[in-house]
Amino acid sequence: MIPNKIKFAYLAEKGNAKVTEMPMPELLDDEILVKQDACNICTTDYQQWQGLREHQGYPMAGGHEGAGTIVAKGSKVGATFEVGDCVSVIYDYCGYCDECKHGEVTGCENIKQFGKNYSDEFYGIFGFANYFIRKAKSFVKMSPDLAPSEAAFVEPLSSxxxxxxxxxxxxxxxxxxxxxxxxxxxxxxxxxxxxxxxxxxxxxxxxxxxxxxxxxxxxxxxxxxxxxxxxxxxxxxxxxxxxxxxxxxxxxxxxxxxxxxxxxxxxxxxxxxxxxxxxxxxxxxxxxxxxxxxxTYGSTLEDFYDAAQMLNTGRVDVSKLVETHIPLDDIQKAFETASTPGNYRVSVTLD
Missing domain, CATH: 3.40.50.720 (NAD(P)-binding Rossmann-like Domain)
Structure with a gap:
């Protein structure tokens, strides 16, 4: 059963992470609904929490190193993705601007990385959300043998x-x-x-x-x-x-x-x-x-697919790069832990 609300975390201001809810949007023909299992806190995320990247804007529904499981798909989504598949998120992109034509999806001219692409109120990609709907082209399939916090490394590995x-x-x-x-x-x-x-x-x-x-x-x-x-x-x-x-x-x-x-x-x-x-x-x-x-900055579409392949086949092992797992309701603690010098990735669990 598809829930009628999405629970997610956002940065209201420097040092202040909160959890709230919003209505579940309608699933369109070319979209996938994913139950997001984990989202790791990137340097970009915790530096904004520290007040070092204020230019990214508030309120920021951040998080972009996510992985989860498909629970529903639109009528025009082909057989590449099926309900039950494990997937990782890549940046959404238009596919027709000059940057996208060259595969430079993180530089898409029409869908900005940290813009208000999924909400009129919030910036960000809503990585720290228990469910979310995105275009089918904005996912890569992951091995079910990988822990969600490891599958979530597709984005950083792509760069x-x-x-x-x-x-x-x-x-x-x-x-x-x-x-x-x-x-x-x-x-x-x-x-x-x-x-x-x-x-x-x-x-x-x-x-x-x-x-x-x-x-x-x-x-x-x-x-x-x-x-x-x-x-x-x-x-x-x-x-x-x-x-x-x-x-x-x-x-x-x-x-x-x-x-x-x-x-x-x-x-x-x-x-x-x-x-x-x-x-x-x-x-x-x-x-x-x-x-x-x-x-070097960002990734091409090819880089994302190469990253998924390297993680799925074990050519790159990230198991020792996850510091700890902290539930969504403790998001403030998660940011405090992630920003502690010497710590590795903190994975926010989204059950």
Whole structure:
């Protein structure tokens, strides 16, 4: 039976997360109704709760790392999706603007990522909702063997996969250093290894070091050794082929410039920081080193499907990147936990 209301969480203002209800909208021919099982709290979400991303707007019915089960579908939804299928959410998109024509669905010109696309009152994607209706094209099918909180990694993994494609990793030869062992740092590390790279993680928090080592990565601890010198020792003096900056800090940006090899190296500026970090870049150095500074943000439709495939087949294992599970009614506690330094993904359960 389809419920007549949706229960969801939203940010009313900085530091204030609330739970409310709204009427269940009508299910249209090209839409799917999903009972959402879990939605993980992304950095984007908790930084707005902290007041660092006020530009995203309030009230924000956020959450975009979600997964659940199909309970109903419209009459024009084909056999790709059936009631009972496990699915993960991807961003909704129009399909006909210039961005969408190139597969850049997160840059859709008509359906903004955090706009008022599902409500006249609330911004956001309503990830922290127990049910929600979206276009069928805005889902990917997931393995029922994956826990919902792991299936919910499709969105963050898709952005990491775009990063890997831009970096053009040479399987079996490239050494990749990831600065930062948080959720997105280790997701980059795990994916780079799946692409065939040797991976070294630079991290100074003991908890994150333990997780990185338990996942099988070589770890450099800047509290105990010079990370630049250690990376050079581990690469026989050459330096890293690729450095991924997965923390938004000035010191990390400048370390990347020193860690990367002196010719034809690549640095990925994966993380954003608030306030914005700096980077001491000498244009002549970039010129003579033939250095690539690579920016990456968002995902293509292909990236989302690749992410689902890598999770479903176990090529990328995210089981150690979930910190804890907290029910929807305790959403304020969930944001407090997610924003605690050193913690990994907090998964909001939506039963």
């Amino acid at each position: 990491v996969i775009q990063n890997m494609k831009k970096l053009r990793i040479k399987s079996g030869t490239d050494t990749v250093v990831v600065i930062g062992g948080g959720t997105m740092g280790l997701l980059n590390a795990e994916t780079a290894r799946a692409f065939g790279a040797r991976v070294i993680v630079s991290e100074l928090m003991e908890k994150k070091i333990e997780i990185a080592e338990s996942m099988g990565f070589e770890v450099v601890n800047p509290k105990k050794e010079d990370p630049v010198q250690r990376v050079k020792e581990l690469t026989n003096g050459k330096g890293a082929d690729i450095v991924i900056v997965a923390v938004g800090l000035t010191i990390a940006n400048n370390q990347a410039l020193e860690m990367v090899k002196p010719k034809d190296g690549k640095i990925s500026m994966y993380a954003a920081g608030y306030p914005a970090p700096e980077m001491d870049v000498d244009p002549n150095k970039v010129h003579y080193m033939r250095l690539e500074l690579i920016g």
